Amino acid sequence: EASQANDIWKLYDPHRQDEAAWALSLMSRLDHAIDTQELWVAFQPKASAASGEIIGAEALVRWQHPTRGLISPDQFIPVAEEANRIDRLTEFVLDRAVEGAASITALGHSFSIAVNLSTQMLLRPDLSEMIDTILARHQFPHASLTLEITETGQLVSSPLKLAMMKKLSQRGIQVSIDDYGTGNATLEYLKLLPSNEVKIDRRFVFNIVNDQLDRILVESTIDVAHNLGRTVVAEGVESEAVRAALVGMGCDVIQGFLVGKPVDLETLKRRVGIGRGQ
Numbered sequence: 001e002a003s004q005a006n007d008i009w010k011l012y013d014p015h016r017q018d019e020a021a022w023a024l025s026l027m028s029r030l031d032h033a034i035d036t037q038e039l040w041v042a043f044q045p046k047a048s049a050a051s052g053e054i055i056g057a058e059a060l061v062r063w064q065h066p067t068r069g070l071i072s073p074d075q076f077i078p079v080a081e082e083a084n085r086i087d088r089l090t091e092f093v094l095d096r097a098v099e100g101a102a103s104i105t106a107l108g109h110s111f112s113i114a115v116n117l118s119t120q121m122l123l124r125p126d127l128s129e130m131i132d133t134i135l136a137r138h139q140f141p142h143a144s145l146t147l148e149i150t151e152t153g154q155l156v157s158s159p160l161k162l163a164m165m166k167k168l169s170q171r172g173i174q175v176s177i178d179d180y181g182t183g184n185a186t187l188e189y190l191k192l193l194p195s196n197e198v199k200i201d202r203r204f205v206f207n208i209v210n211d212q213l214d215r216i217l218v219e220s221t222i223d224v225a226h227n228l229g230r231t232v233v234a235e236g237v238e239s240e241a242v243r244a245a246l247v248g249m250g251c252d253v254i255q256g257f258l259v260g261k262p263v264d265l266e267t268l269k270r271r272v273g274i275g276r277g278q
């Protein structure tokens with residue numbers, strides 16, 4: 001059979017061997033990376049589309065590897081998921097993200113924080129308690145934490161994952177359907193998932209000024225989401241023209257290089273202060 005032949009070939013594919021060795025070396029270093037802060041959390045600001053005011057941030061994990069340099073989460077998150085090593089990493093990111101956001105609200109700003117959650121984590125029976133503990137540690141309200149979910153397809157087909165999602169939502173945590181409009185997230189999930197927010201994928205957003213089809217898709221998505229009572233976030237907003245178009249369509253929140261790139265906490269804090277005229 002073709003697929004079997006394919007699998008056998010992979011065993012001898014030197015590139016695959018390299019990948020496997022690379023994955024193994026990353027995972028053997030993961031605990032060390034967390035302990036030594038090779039792993040750190042960057043914050044990308046989110047702004048009100050209409051006013052430009054910074055209202056929160058998304059936490060994005062970074063790995064500053066001593067020999068390989070800065071490794072993208074797209075490279076090590078899937079490896080950690082596959083190796084069942086996502087637990088401690090998630091707990092680390094959540095703790096740093098909430099701690100950072102709490103240090104901003106302590107300055108008197110209202111500020112919410114979004115964290116990407118691997119749906120694998122929803123199988124952890126004590127996830128809700130783990131999050132409660134972190135929020136309590138930093139005295140941060142449930143309603144100011146958003147969990148961004150990408151693999152929504154997997155989620156709705158797993159009763160256990162769906163039940164955990166509902167539990168988190170009932171605790172007051174905000175749920176966002178990430179990469180909305182791509183293969184992973186379609187209309188059906190708006191119906192099936194407890195969610196407060198729809199985050200439109202940047203591949204639809206970046207070209208709305210020039211591409212009529214993208215414009216229609218984004219505008220219709222905003223209308224559907226609003227009619228269902230969801231907040232709409234557009235990601236990948238890189239230009240003022242795109243922001244203006246989104247405001248015209250009623251988009252609530254924007255994120256992207258126009259508002260700011262992912263930065264360390266201190267830089268974000270300065271940004272929040274400046275953004276509010278301090």
Ligand code: C2E
Binds near residue numbers: 060202237
């Ligand atoms: P995502 O959740 O879709 O995050 C947005 C990605 O788009 C980020 O890449 C961000 O740096 C990038 N981006 C933001 N604004 C712009 C823009 O204006 N233009 C362009 N071209 N790109 C922009 P990043 O940081 O490399 O993260 C990649 C993905 O890794 C994330 O995609 C998310 O799915 C995943 N990820 C990151 N941190 C975590 C984490 O702590 N846990 C989990 N499970 N996944 C994470």
Ligand code: CA
Binds near residue numbers: 058116148178
């Ligand atoms: Ca995200």
Ligand code: CA
Binds near residue numbers: 178199201202235
């Ligand atoms: Ca996204």
Ligand code: CA
Binds near residue numbers: 179
């Ligand atoms: Ca993504």
